Amino acid sequence: MTGAGLSAVTEQDLLALVAALDRGDVRAPMNETCLRANGFGHLVDALRPYLGLGREGIHAVVDVVLAERRHRKAPRLTLVWTGDDPGVSHSRHTRVVLPELFARAREHVLIAGYAIDHGAELFASLHRGMADHAVTADLFVDVGQLAERLRQAAKGAGQSWPLVSAPLEAAKGNVERGRAVVELFYRLMWPFGDPRPVVYFDPRTAEKQSPVSLHAKCVVIDHEYTLITSANFTDRGQTRNLEAGVAIEDRGFAASLERQWLNLVDAGVVVR
Template identity: 40%
Template structure:
């Protein structure tokens, strides 16, 4: 549905994806590319257009401190927000017992979107550009 909207209505989608933190000294660019490719293969097999992909820059440096992008939420048009405990994976969607809530409140949805956009503005997350 999202992919179809991106194609037919030029919907702009932004995904904040978890890149596992480097555990030892490896090439950060290769690590990032490998995990983005895995995400695209497993979770976005549609091809173009693709969503903008953002990742926590701290994941490209070995810990400590350790980081993980663990939030699960969707904001739609700054009007609706879906917040869930479920990962957006097959296991999270089909096998686990999870809970989520759809909140139709423009004030809340805009605030939540602002939290994510603030990470971009603060340069805490980086955009993956192929």
């Protein structure tokens, strides 16, 4: 995943760092080892340019960032809607907002979704950004649900699912099964070739009749623009169901949401 300096660090993390500096928990020499030993390993990349400033210098830099956060503009919120919309509306349609978000990306895209279909249409603008602007993308998926959608995609393309899914049936263990499903995703739902998104999954969702689902539906663009929605990344969710969501323009919120997913990666709850 790519970073965006201190702008991508949550306010909670900055306040925790200041408190640790004030208590004297984080002492010289200010380096990567010191940060990791005090529970701030996830801030190493963001703080690396400032480590040479020492304890007082880093404290001053973080104070400036926190002061800027307190005076920044309020988050911009937009209602995002799928389905019938009678009367005077103040919403924007999901099927319009999602490709617009993908198209505006110039750095990084994070996507988490439960159900996905029609990948060639859904991800076309994302792939263009990756190809034209070197945008990187991370995709978090539910293995069981994705496998079912891939079965439907293979059937729709006139392919034999027993033949296509042979690697899944031969897989031993949740991680191997999950990776087999991801390879089929690249084959059936990402027809563009390289560059491709990095896909993460919770191995528990690869179990048959798993009690765990990755049910979140959200997108973060360039560490600043966020969409959180009830709508799956499916034709029904994007065009026909009744679904509600919110588009949020705010770096602090985007950074907090990205950190939630990064925490899962760092802890090994989800695997690549």
